[in-house]
Each structure stands twice: as C-alpha cells, then as structure tokens.
Amino acid sequence: MATDNANADGFGEVSRVRGIAFEYLSLGASVFGLVALGVLLVYVAIDAFDLSNASPEWLLTYFVTLVVPFLAFCLYSADDPAVTRRALGALGGGLVAVAVVFTAIESLLVPIPRLNWQLAYLFVVAAPVAAYLTYVGSNGRPGAVGFGLLGRLVGGAALGLAVGTLFLVFDSLVWFLAYTLGVLPAVGLYAYGRVREASRARTAALPVGFLGLVAAVVLRDVIPTYPSDLLIYLWTIAVPIAVAGGLVVADRRGRTVAAVAAGLPLAVATAGGFWATGAGLPAPTVLLVLVTTGVPTAVYVSRVVDVGEGVVGLALPFLIAGGVVVGALVVEAWGVPAPDPWLDAGFVTEAPSRTPANAGLYPAIVGSVIIIALVAVLSFLLGVGTSVFLEEYTPGTGPIGTLTRILQVNIANLAAVPSVVYGLLGLGLFANLLGLGIGTAVTAALTLSLLILPITIISAQEAIRSVPDDLRRGSDAMGATRWQTTKNVVLPEAMPGILTGTILALGRAIGETAPLIMIGAATTVFNPPSSLFSRFSAMPMQIYTWAGFPQADFRYGVVAAGVITLLIILVGMNGTAILLRNRAERGS
Amino acid sequence: MSNTTSDDSLITTEVQADSNDDRAPVNEAGTAVAARDLNVYYGDEQAINDVTMEIPEKRVTALIGPSGCGKSTFLRTINRMNDMIDICRVEGDVEFGGKNVYDADVDPVALRRKIGMVFQKPNPFPKSIRDNVAYGLKIQGFDGDVDARVEESLKGAALWDEVKDQLHSSGLELSGGQQQRLCIARAIAPDPEVILMDEPTSALDPVAASKIEDLIDDLAEEYTVIIVTHNMQQAARISDRTAVFLTGGELVEYDDTAKIFEDPEQQRVEDYITGKFG
Numbered sequence: 001m002a003t004d005n006a007n008a009d010g011f012g013e014v015s016r017v018r019g020i021a022f023e024y025l026s027l028g029a030s031v032f033g034l035v036a037l038g039v040l041l042v043y044v045a046i047d048a049f050d051l052s053n054a055s056p057e058w059l060l061t062y063f064v065t066l067v068v069p070f071l072a073f074c075l076y077s078a079d080d081p082a083v084t085r086r087a088l089g090a091l092g093g094g095l096v097a098v099a100v101v102f103t104a105i106e107s108l109l110v111p112i113p114r115l116n117w118q119l120a121y122l123f124v125v126a127a128p129v130a131a132y133l134t135y136v137g138s139n140g141r142p143g144a145v146g147f148g149l150l151g152r153l154v155g156g157a158a159l160g161l162a163v164g165t166l167f168l169v170f171d172s173l174v175w176f177l178a179y180t181l182g183v184l185p186a187v188g189l190y191a192y193g194r195v196r197e198a199s200r201a202r203t204a205a206l207p208v209g210f211l212g213l214v215a216a217v218v219l220r221d222v223i224p225t226y227p228s229d230l231l232i233y234l235w236t237i238a239v240p241i242a243v244a245g246g247l248v249v250a251d252r253r254g255r256t257v258a259a260v261a262a263g264l265p266l267a268v269a270t271a272g273g274f275w276a277t278g279a280g281l282p283a284p285t286v287l288l289v290l291v292t293t294g295v296p297t298a299v300y301v302s303r304v305v306d307v308g309e310g311v312v313g314l315a316l317p318f319l320i321a322g323g324v325v326v327g328a329l330v331v332e333a334w335g336v337p338a339p340d341p342w343l344d345a346g347f348v349t350e351a352p353s354r355t356p357a358n359a360g361l362y363p364a365i366v367g368s369v370i371i372i373a374l375v376a377v378l379s380f381l382l383g384v385g386t387s388v389f390l391e392e393y394t395p396g397t398g399p400i401g402t403l404t405r406i407l408q409v410n411i412a413n414l415a416a417v418p419s420v421v422y423g424l425l426g427l428g429l430f431a432n433l434l435g436l437g438i439g440t441a442v443t444a445a446l447t448l449s450l451l452i453l454p455i456t457i458i459s460a461q462e463a464i465r466s467v468p469d470d471l472r473r474g475s476d477a478m479g480a481t482r483w484q485t486t487k488n489v490v491l492p493e494a495m496p497g498i499l500t501g502t503i504l505a506l507g508r509a510i511g512e513t514a515p516l517i518m519i520g521a522a523t524t525v526f527n528p529p530s531s532l533f534s535r536f537s538a539m540p541m542q543i544y545t546w547a548g549f550p551q552a553d554f555r556y557g558v559v560a561a562g563v564i565t566l567l568i569i570l571v572g573m574n575g576t577a578i579l580l581r582n583r584a585e586r587g588s
Numbered sequence: 589m590s591n592t593t594s595d596d597s598l599i600t601t602e603v604q605a606d607s608n609d610d611r612a613p614v615n616e617a618g619t620a621v622a623a624r625d626l627n628v629y630y631g632d633e634q635a636i637n638d639v640t641m642e643i644p645e646k647r648v649t650a651l652i653g654p655s656g657c658g659k660s661t662f663l664r665t666i667n668r669m670n671d672m673i674d675i676c677r678v679e680g681d682v683e684f685g686g687k688n689v690y691d692a693d694v695d696p697v698a699l700r701r702k703i704g705m706v707f708q709k710p711n712p713f714p715k716s717i718r719d720n721v722a723y724g725l726k727i728q729g730f731d732g733d734v735d736a737r738v739e740e741s742l743k744g745a746a747l748w749d750e751v752k753d754q755l756h757s758s759g760l761e762l763s764g765g766q767q768q769r770l771c772i773a774r775a776i777a778p779d780p781e782v783i784l785m786d787e788p789t790s791a792l793d794p795v796a797a798s799k800i801e802d803l804i805d806d807l808a809e810e811y812t813v814i815i816v817t818h819n820m821q822q823a824a825r826i827s828d829r830t831a832v833f834l835t836g837g838e839l840v841e842y843d844d845t846a847k848i849f850e851d852p853e854q855q856r857v858e859d860y861i862t863g864k865f866g
C-alpha cells in the first residue's frame with residue numbers, strides 16, 4: 001500500500017537550493033575576480049600604449065586595415081555561415097550597445113577616465129570576438145596552417161632572442177671548443193652507431209663527448225686565436241639547426257628540396273649576421289633569430305605545400321604585416337593624431353634613462369631571462385631529484401621512514417615561508433658564506449630556486465604518487481632495477497604533472513621582488529650582465545624602482561610599459577612550456 | 589562428451605586432462621621450483637603455513653583455494669616480489685634452479701629476469717605495443733634483433749595477427765583481453781624459465797579467457813607455468829598439477845590435476861571443489 005501512495009504523488013522532491021546557491025556564488029566570485037583583473041589590465045595597456053591619445057580616426061584606420069582582414073581570414077578558415085552570422089551580429093550589436101551604454105553612463109552617472117566608447121568597444125567587443133574567431137578559425141585547415149606558421153615565426157624569434165640573451169653570459173670560446181671537440185664527435189658517433197647498428201660506436205659516444213668537454217676547458221686558455229663570435233654561432237648553432245631541419249625535410253621530399261629548405265634560411269641568416277655586424281647590431285643574436293625562425297618556417301612550408309591543403313593559410317603573416325604597413329601609411333597621409341606608446345622598440349632594446357621618453361628595460365629583461373633560465377634548470381633538476389628520492393627510494397617504515405616524514409612536513413612548511421626570508425637566506429648562504437657575491441645573477445638564481453623548490457617538490461611528488469602502482473609492479477617483475485622503473489615507467493608518466501608544477505612555480509619566481517632586494521640586486525643597471533657573477537637587475541626590480549620616481553610619466557607610462565612587457569614574457573614563457581608539455585603528453 | 593568424464597568426476601568438464609595428453613607424464617619432468625618449510629608472515633599474521641612442494645619443469649601447475657588463503661603470496665615468494673612489501677617476512681627456502689632464492693647472495697632483480705609474471709589486472713605500460721614487449725629486452729641490455737624478438741613474442745602470445753599493423757600505437761588502446769596477451773608477450777620476450785600468472789583471466793570475458801587458456805597450454809612446451817585461478821574448470825582444463833590451499837595458508841593437497849578433481853584424498857578439498865564452501 002505504501003508504495004502505491006508514493007507513486008500516486010510522484011517521487012517527491014529533493015531540495016537543491018544549497019547546491020544552486022553555491023554554484024551561483026562561486027560563479028559570481030570568479031566573474032568578479034576576472035572582471036577586476038581585466039579592468040586593471042585594460043588600464044595598464046591603455047597607459048603603456050598611450051591609447052587614451054589615440055584619435056578615433058587612428059583606431060578606425062587600423063580596425064579596417066588590420067582587424068577586419070584578420071577576422072575575415074578567420075571566418076574564411078572556419079567556413080561556417082552560422083559562425084559568420086554570429087560574429088557579425090556580435091560586432092554590429094556590440095557597437096550599438098557599447099556606444100549607448102557608454103554614453104549613458106558618462107552623461108548620467110560619472111565620466112569614465114581616459115576611455116572613450118571606441119576604446120571600450122575595442123576591449124569589450126572586438127577583442128573577445130577576435131579571440132573567439134581565432135579559436136574557431138584555427139580549427140579550419142587554412143587557419144591551422146596560418147597560425148602554425150605564425151607560431152613558428154613568433155616562437156622561433158623568441159627562442160632565438162632567448163638563446164642569444166643566454167649566450168651573453170656564456171663563454172662562447174669554451175662553447176666553441178666543447179662543441180667542436182666533444183658534442184659534435186659524440187653525436188656523430190652515436191648517429192653512426194644507430195645507422196650502422198654498431199653498438200660499439202654508440203657506447204663510445206658518451207666517453208668521447210666527455211673527453212671533448214674536458215679538453216675544451218683545458219685548451220680554453222692555451223689556444224691563442226679564435227674565430228669571431230658570429231662564426232662561432234654559425235658553426236655551433238646555426239649549421240646544426242639547418243642540418244636538423246634538412247634531415248626532417250629529406251625524410252619526406254628527397255635531397256634537393258631538403259637542401260633548399262635548409263640552405264636558404266641558413267644563407268639568409270648568415271647574410272643577416274654579417275649585415276648586422278656592419279649595422280652595429282648584435283650579430284650573433286640576429287643570426288640566431290633568423291635561423292630559429294627561418295629553418296622551422298622552411299620545414300613547415302615545405303610540409304604544407306607537400307600536403308597541398310590550406311596553402312592559403314601561409315598568407316596570414318603577410319596579411320598581418322601588410323595591415324600594419326598600410327595602416328601606418330594611411331595614418332601618415334591622413335595626418336590624424338596617433339598615440340605615442342611607451343612600450344615601443346626602444347623600450348625593450350635600450351638601457352634605463354633619466355628621461356621617461358628614453359627609458360628602456362633591456363638590461364633588466366636580459367637579467368630576468370638569464371635568472372629564469374637558471375632557476376628553471378636548477379629547480380626542475382632539484383625538484384625532480386628530491387621528489388623521486390622521497391617517493392621511490394625511501395622506505396615507509398624504520399628510522400629512515402621517520403626521517404623522510406619529518407623532511408616531508410618541513411618541505412610543506414617551507415612552501416609557506418615568506419619570500420623576504422628566502423632573500424635573507426640567500427644573502428647569508430650564497431652571497432656571503434659561499435662567496436658568490438652580493439647582487440649577482442647566480443646568487444639570485446640560487447635564491448629563487450630555493451624559494452620555489454618546495455612548490456616544485458610537492459607538485460612533483462603528487463604527480464609521481466599518481467602513477468598507478470600496477471605499472472611499478474609490472475616493471476619490477478620484469479627484473480627492472482628501481483632506477484630503471486623510475487626512469488622508464490614512473491617519470492614519463494609523471495612528467496606532465498611535474499612540468500605543470502614547475503611552470504606554475506616559475507611564474508611565481510619571475511615576478512618576485514622582495515628576495516632580490518634582500519640579496520642586494522641593483523635597482524637599475526645600464527648594461528646587461530656579461531657573466532653569471534656580474535651585477536644585474538630584473539624586470540620586477542626595475543618596475544618597482546620606476547614606481548618610486550617623482551615624475552608622473554615614469555609612474556604611469558613607463559611602469560605600465562614594464563608591466564606589460566613582464567606579462568608578455570611571462571605568458572610567452574608559460575605558453576611555450578605548456579605547448580611543449582602537451583606535445584610530450586600526446587607523444588607518450 | 590569426452591572420454592575422461594567419469595561418473596565420479598567432481599566437476600563436469602569436457603576436457604579434463606585431455607589437453608595435457610601431448611605432454612609426457614609429470615613424474616618424468618625435473619623440478620623447476622621447490623618450496624621447503626615455507627612460512628610467510630605479514631607482520632604478525634601468517635599468510636603461508638609450512639608449505640613444502642615441488643613444481644615440475646615445463647608443466648602447468650595450478651594453485652587454487654578460497655580467497656585470502658595465500659595463493660598470491662606464495663606466487664610472490666617465488667620471484668621475491670614480496671620484498672616490495674615492507675611488513676612481509678619469509679622463512680624457509682624457495683629453490684629455483686637448485687638455489688635458494690632467499691640466500692644472501694641472490695640478487696632479486698637478476699632473479700626476476702629469469703621469472704616472468706602476469707598480473708590479475710592487465711597492466712601494460714603507457715607506451716607503444718612494440719615498446720611494451722621490448723621493455724624486458726631494453727632493461728636487460730639485449731643486443732640482438734629487438735624487432736624480431738618482439739614479433740616472436742607477440743606470436744607466442746597469439747596477438748601478432750591482431751596488432752601487426754599497429755605496433756606503434758599505445759598498448760592502452762587494446763581491449764582488456766588483448767592487453768592481457770600483451771602482458772604475456774611482455775613476460776615471455778626476455779625468454780624467462782618460469783612464468784607466474786595471478787588470476788590472468790579473471791578480468792576477461794569467456795572468449796578472451798579461452799584464448800589465454802589455449803595460450804597457456806602452448807606456453808608449457810617451453811616454460812614452467814604456475815597459475816593462480818579461482819576457476820575450477822580452468823584449473824582442470826589447463827593444468828598438469830594442482831595445489832589446493834585452504835584458509836590459513838596451508839597446502840592441504842597437491843597432486844596430479846586429474847586426481848585432485850576426480851578423487852581427492854581429503855573431504856575438505858572435495859567440498860571446496862564442488863563449491864560446498866570457499
């Protein structure tokens with residue numbers, strides 16, 4: 001009987017009020033946070049690029065020459081009428097809505113500082129629509145090709161700049177000898193062993209390489225004359241990259257095409273290098289940038305042409321470059337007022353200055369890049385090493401187990417220690433006790449590595465722990481040693497997680513200021529560091545210093561430009577790391 | 589019905605000792621593994637109680653018994669996988685190739701290279717099919733033709749025809765039964781002497797299970813196979829010798845499979861096999 005009753009009234013209702021309230025509260029909180037951050041970034045961007053002085057005509061020109069062609073390209077690639085309709089609707093409807101709302105707020109409530117409705121339209125409607133269309137367009141074949149090419153150009157340029165920057169502090173003569181005597185013979189032997197199935201050659205590769213490195217260090221001061229830096233980088237970096245690119249192409253297309261695809265960019269890069277020597281630019285960096293963009297581009301283009309699909313996409317970089325050039329010409333001819341951005345080529349290539357207009361961030365960028373590269377290597381190696389030791393090697397019981405647990409608790413606590421304290425530690429330990437020098441790049445790198453080490457260790461441990469035990473037992477039962485199991489099974493499985501943790505931690509390290517102040521990093525330097533032991537400044541330090549200057553132009557314009565540069569470098573770095581990680585994940 | 593199913597047979601299975609006809613009688617085989625006065629403890633709890641048994645070479649030996657009676661534990665004492673469990677303590681001898689594997693001078697890693705193991709749940713590595721099979725060869729520094737050995741092992745595990753066109757795709761993309769055969773291929777690739785299998789078919793459907801049973805029968809031509817199973821028919825079909833463990837880690841009866849299933853000495857064993865308890 002009871003069941004009959006229940007069925008007659010349905011099954012009754014279960015209250016979901018709390019769940020729904022929670023859902024909307026969380027949504028509200030995250031939206032609020034994002035909007036607040038977004039508004040801040042918009043104002044920083046307006047300051048950095050001096051957009052408040054951009055005339056509507058200027059905005060309109062670039063909208064027509066740059067934004068519209070780009071959006072059209074994305075729509076063409078997406079090739080979906082529904083998307084086209086939606087995008088046009090959003091752009092048109094957004095125009096009316098933003099203009100009306102903006103004017104209403106201005107006239108009825110409060111004037112909105114340093115914004116006009118055109119700019120508001122740019123940030124609120126055009127930018128999100130462009131982002132959405134970029135995403136949709138990159139799924140179409142031409143879009144995928146276009147963005148692939150663009151990515152290689154931008155990524156290659158960034159890589160070339162980063163490597164060029166790192167080599168500023170590196171002894172290129174040792175590198176030249178080490179490459180010629182060690183790396184090259186070792187790689188050659190190994191490749192020969194692979195091709196000819198000669199295991200003896202493969203085993204010999206490592207000792208030969210090692211001997212070469214030792215010889216390089218010994219001979220460094222014995223050999224009297226060396227080729228120029230440009231030739232060294234040509235021989236040790238540009239040629240190997242071109243050869244690698246050529247091999248990739250040769251696999252598919254045969255030797256002739258490969259020779260062209262590798263030789264052409266190499267020739268251009270070499271010519272560029274020699275031209276730069278004459279023009280007073282840093283020749284090695286120009287060479288590296290040209291090679292790291294040219295070779296991947298050539299390989300990519302040859303593959304796209306090979307596949308024969310989406311070849312139109314290759315026009316995307318020209319579309320964008322053309323848009324910029326045409327826009328500039330129109331603005332020039334029209335004579336409309338244009339903004340004078342703080343963040344321009346001079347800002348990132350020149351040293352700091354007394355006047356805001358000449359202020360540059362170059363030495364600080366170099367300092368930051370060098371430190372971050374060191375921190376990435378150090379904290380990754382130390383973090384992975386420690387976490388492997390803690391997770392795979394220590395027993396859970398006995399005195400060592402107890403010790404491990406104590407260590408574990410301490411590592412967790414270290415993650416909560418304020419960064420100033422790490423600065424003190426770095427000052428005492430690295431700068432004074434180990435004598436690495438106050439305010440030097442090594443001291444800073446070691447201190448920051450220590451600072452993020454707990455985070456890398458804990459996240460790496462978490463990743464290692466999430467590898468199923470089944471896999472370990474499977475490997476152990478095959479007769480693998482602990483090390484073989486760790487190396488072949490555990491680490492490859494845990495690597496994406498480990499990298500995620502390291503990437504997040506690096507993001508924190510690049511923006512740290514307090515520990516740098518404590519170890520005595522310079523607030524302003526006028527030359528990039530020339531060795532690991534020279535004085536340096538880092539981007540956050542320099543920005544912090546500018547923020548304290550009396551002139552308003554420093555505090556608004558220059559600081560904003562610095563912040564944007566810092567963010568771009570951070571996002572670029574993280575983006576690359578995430579791309580590489582995803583690649584690795586898919587590869588395994 | 590098969591010739592061997594007599595009225596007093598305890599379980600009705602069509603094959604019984606049938607599949608083992610092609611092998612010589614067990615008493616002609618040498619001993620591959622022998623346990624002597626073996627006791628295993630987890631902390632204070634005893635999991636194996638004074639077991640002594642000799643396992644014949646190149647035969648299939650089945651271990652059966654109710655859950656928790658120590659079958660897996662016994663299996664793990666043979667390749668010293670119990671060393672991985674901190675609280676596990678082993679007393680007595682396990683001889684393999686005439687040597688006590690618990691002697692101080694035995695390297696458990698070297699030992700495991702001679703003994704393959706297949707687990708209850710298929711556990712292929714998240715690598716390509718080829719790399720899965722080649723894993724043992726890689727870690728042992730095998731110098732010969734890896735691809736030939738991979739092919740041979742996959743054929744030995746009756747998987748070659750199904751995967752020969754996708755050797756470079758991930759082992760995780762296979763079905764459960766294929767994964768288990770991949771694990772068997774992985775275990776036999778380095779050419780071990782003994783293969784331990786802990787309920788290798790319990791996660792599989794009957795068709796996949798019967799493929800693996802056929803495979804085990806073939807494997808016994810070259811390897812000593814020791815298999816734990818909860819499936820009486822399976823034990824009866826594929827094994828030459830059967831060991832019955834009962835709760836407390838006692839080996840209560842160990843004899844030719846036909847004898848155990850047709851005419852066991854002990855009432856407890858008969859009750860267990862016929863499903864009266866356990």
Ligand SMILES: Nc1ncnc2c1ncn2[C@@H]1O[C@H](COP(=O)(O)OP(=O)(O)OP(=O)(O)O)[C@@H](O)[C@H]1O
Nearest residue numbers: 630634635653654655656657658659660661662673
């Ligand atoms: N890692 C371990 N730690 C502590 N006790 C264990 C461990 N593994 C097994 N045991 C105990 O040892 C006894 C035997 O376990 P074992 O796994 O060998 O049984 P089994 O016969 O394989 O059972 P099943 O058929 O369910 O797999 C059980 O009482 C179990 O609780």
Ligand SMILES: [Mg+2]
Nearest residue numbers: 659660661786
């Ligand atoms: Mg078991």
